[in-house]
Amino acid sequence: xxxxLDCRVCEHYEFIYEEYPxxxxxxxxxxxxxxxxxxxxxxxSELKDAYINCPRRSIRVGYGxxxxxxxxxxxxxxxxxxxLGERIDLIRVTTDQVTLMASPCYSxxxxxxxVGVLASLVEMNIKELRKLVKNYEEDWKxxxxxxxxxxxxxxxxxxxxxxxxxxxxxxxxxxxxxxYHPPSEREALKMAKRLxxxxxxxxxxxxxxxxxxxxxxxxxxxRTIRIVLSDLATEEVS
Numbered sequence: 001x002x003x004x005l006d007c008r009v010c011e012h013y014e015f016i017y018e019e020y021p022x023x024x025x026x027x028x029x030x031x032x033x034x035x036x037x038x039x040x041x042x043x044x045s046e047l048k049d050a051y052i053n054c055p056r057r058s059i060r061v062g063y064g065x066x067x068x069x070x071x072x073x074x075x076x077x078x079x080x081x082x083x084l085g086e087r088i089d090l091i092r093v094t095t096d097q098v099t100l101m102a103s104p105c106y107s108x109x110x111x112x113x114x115v116g117v118l119a120s121l122v123e124m125n126i127k128e129l130r131k132l133v134k135n136y137e138e139d140w141k142x143x144x145x146x147x148x149x150x151x152x153x154x155x156x157x158x159x160x161x162x163x164x165x166x167x168x169x170x171x172x173x174x175x176x177x178x179x180y181h182p183p184s185e186r187e188a189l190k191m192a193k194r195l196x197x198x199x200x201x202x203x204x205x206x207x208x209x210x211x212x213x214x215x216x217x218x219x220x221x222x223r224t225i226r227i228v229l230s231d232l233a234t235e236e237v238s
Contacts, residue, residue: 012035013032016040075226078233080233086128089125108207118214160225166194167221176191
């Protein structure tokens with residue numbers, strides 16, 4: 001999954017965002033910086049070109065959790081192929097999504113981007129998922145269809161319920177924060193709390209910590225989904 005990545009996954013990457021003055025800013029400096037070569041960039045296309053040709057690129061340590069999420073999704077898709085009888089993915093992942101998951105989290109904007117990516121991952125292939133459930137309503141989304149599938153097959157459990165709640169909370173948080181939807185502060189804070197994160201922190205280290213918690217919760221939830229789907233697929237072929 002390294003193809004299509006850019007400098008945001010590198011340990012030498014820094015995002016610079018400064019406002020002057022602090023209270024009512026009239027000037028904003030925002031750009032990307034490479035600490036290895038002391039260079040600055042202003043667009044994602046520049047970051048992609050620089051990453052491809054960089055002799056010192058090094059994926060940062062925090063890249064691990066996004067990598068694990070991608071591996072879980074690959075396994076989910078494999079089980080889905082077996083259940084469906086066709087090589088059609090349940091969850092599609094783009095390199096841009098991988099890059100956003102792996103990039104550092106220094107601000108609310110960074111965290112919101114990660115929430116948006118994670119929420120988009122669980123939108124799933126509804127058309128194909130419907131083929132595996134006995135009955136469904138037209139407005140049911142991917143997570144509801146998965147819940148019905150697991151109940152139809154006698155696989156629903158407390159662990160699955162907790163996992164689905166985490167994934168739903170990510171979607172609901174995305175739906176309550178800008179730039180995706182008009183903000184709803186009370187609901188956003190409620191969903192953030194359910195995910196174990198805070199939306200009122202100020203330091204870069206706190207934002208990064210929020211991101212790590214969010215990714216870890218998502219990983220554990222998606223892993224639970226993968227385990228049950230794998231069990232169903234194994235039963236299907238046995």
